[in-house]
Amino acid sequence: MTNAWTEEAVRLITADPERIAELFPAAGREVGRAPLAPDTDPLGLTAGTADDLAREQLVAALLRALPPADAAAELADLYRYGDDAEQRGVLRGLNAAEAAGAITGGGDAQRRGDDAGEASAPVVDAVPVVATGLRLVAEALRSNDPRLVAAALGAFAAARLDQHAWRHGVLKALFMGIPLAAVAGLHARADDELARMAAGLIAERRAAGRSVTDDMTRLATDPTED
Numbered sequence: 001m002t003n004a005w006t007e008e009a010v011r012l013i014t015a016d017p018e019r020i021a022e023l024f025p026a027a028g029r030e031v032g033r034a035p036l037a038p039d040t041d042p043l044g045l046t047a048g049t050a051d052d053l054a055r056e057q058l059v060a061a062l063l064r065a066l067p068p069a070d071a072a073a074e075l076a077d078l079y080r081y082g083d084d085a086e087q088r089g090v091l092r093g094l095n096a097a098e099a100a101g102a103i104t105g106g107g108d109a110q111r112r113g114d115d116a117g118e119a120s121a122p123v124v125d126a127v128p129v130v131a132t133g134l135r136l137v138a139e140a141l142r143s144n145d146p147r148l149v150a151a152a153l154g155a156f157a158a159a160r161l162d163q164h165a166w167r168h169g170v171l172k173a174l175f176m177g178i179p180l181a182a183v184a185g186l187h188a189r190a191d192d193e194l195a196r197m198a199a200g201l202i203a204e205r206r207a208a209g210r211s212v213t214d215d216m217t218r219l220a221t222d223p224t225e226d
Contacts, residue, residue: 005030006054013061017074020062024078027054028085045150046182051085052092052151059093063102063129072128079136088151091140094133095154095184103156105130134160141169149173150182158185167194170219174201180215195220 009023009030028051037047044052063071079090097103105127133156140152153169161169170183171194180186198220202212 002057003031003054006057009054010057010061013058014065017062017065017070020058020074020078024055024058024089025082025086027051027058027089030054033085043147045147045178048092048151049085052089055086055089056093056096059090060097060100060102062093063097063126068105068126069128071126072132075129076132076136079139084145084148087136087140088148090136091148091151091156092154094129094136094156095151097156098159099155099184103129103133130160137161137169138165141165141172144176146176146178149176150178153178153183155184158183158189163189163191167191167197170194171197171201174198174213174216174219177213180219190219195222 006027009019009027012019013023031054032050034050035042035044035047036049036053037044041047048056059075062074065071066074075090075094079087082090094103103126137152137157137160140148143149149169149172153166153173157166157169166189170180170186170190173180173183198216202216202220205212205216
């Protein structure tokens with residue numbers, strides 16, 4: 001699902017990657033900010049928004065057009081100087097690239113962590129992109145913006161984030177009321193320790209007289225349930 005403005009923006013970035021600095025912020029104005037699944041996901045936590053989708057494609061074009069180190073630096077700048085929607089777009093762009101298999105390098109070592117004790121886009125050795133992406137995910141998980149936290153728990157984090165940090169990201173999502181459907185790779189990565197943490201959250205909330213969601217109960221009972 002690509003509109004004419006996004007197609008042209010991708011073409012321009014492919015020819016001149018520096019153009020992303022002006023095109024990335026313009027996406028919301030040009031394609032709109034409406035949720036892609038308004039009936040079931042009005043905040044765009046799981047399916048995203050129209051501008052999220054456009055920015056995913058701009059990030060993919062950037063990754064194709066630049067060497068990994070240059071692409072990583074550009075993504076860091078887009079995130080650093082962007083508003084919350086643009087920051088979300090960077091994260092969702094990394095998620096889309098990860099899901100398409102367009103990022104490689106550094107994954108296994110980062111993914112194991114404490115456990116050790118565009119589909120047509122070319123696959124590149126993108127270690128600098130991975131390192132930058134992990135830093136941006138960590139920053140996003142410290143925010144109080146539910147859409148940013150949801151974007152930070154996408155396919156990139158599922159493949160790259162160490163288990164300790166990933167568990168705490170999922171727990172934060174639960175605490176913020178973000179649906180578990182927004183967490184990529186939950187079935188593959190959930191473990192007994194995450195279930196214990198979810199049970200602890202439930203106990204704390206009940207002791208404080210606060211509500212407990214079905215997602216909290218599900219994760220505490222069977223973390224690997226689909």
